[in-house]
Amino acid sequence: MTGKSRPSRKYAASTRAHAETVLRAFYEYHLHAGSGPIINLFPLDRSRRAGRANAHHNPLEPFKKERTGRYRPKTPKRIPDEVFNALFAGLNHHRDRALLAFWISSAARAE
Numbered sequence: 001m002t003g004k005s006r007p008s009r010k011y012a013a014s015t016r017a018h019a020e021t022v023l024r025a026f027y028e029y030h031l032h033a034g035s036g037p038i039i040n041l042f043p044l045d046r047s048r049r050a051g052r053a054n055a056h057h058n059p060l061e062p063f064k065k066e067r068t069g070r071y072r073p074k075t076p077k078r079i080p081d082e083v084f085n086a087l088f089a090g091l092n093h094h095r096d097r098a099l100l101a102f103w104i105s106s107a108a109r110a111e
Contacts, residue, residue, distance in 0.1 A: 013073045020072050042069055
């Protein structure tokens with residue numbers, strides 16, 4: 001009735017990514033403090049263990065797409081509002097607008 005999507009059984013990818021970051025930092029802190037487990041249960045990707053992503057980035061080249069953690073989910077790319085508004089306004093028929101709105105609402109519920 002309110003137009004909000006119902007809560008699903010799964011968490012959104014952005015929520016899972018944030019939780020993975022928080023847990024990795026938590027275990028890293030306790031690893032250095034010596035008060036927790038001997039290993040970090042959420043380690044960095046094997047190719048990234050030596051340092052942070054794009055540490056020696058050349059400003060003349062685009063950034064590389066690097067994932068930060070081994071268990072980090074891929075977050076979906078979102079359409080900017082201006083692009084969506086232009087697409088929605090460019091549709092000629094109400095049927096097409098309804099299908100686009102339905103597709104967007106079902107994709108939001110799936111997250």
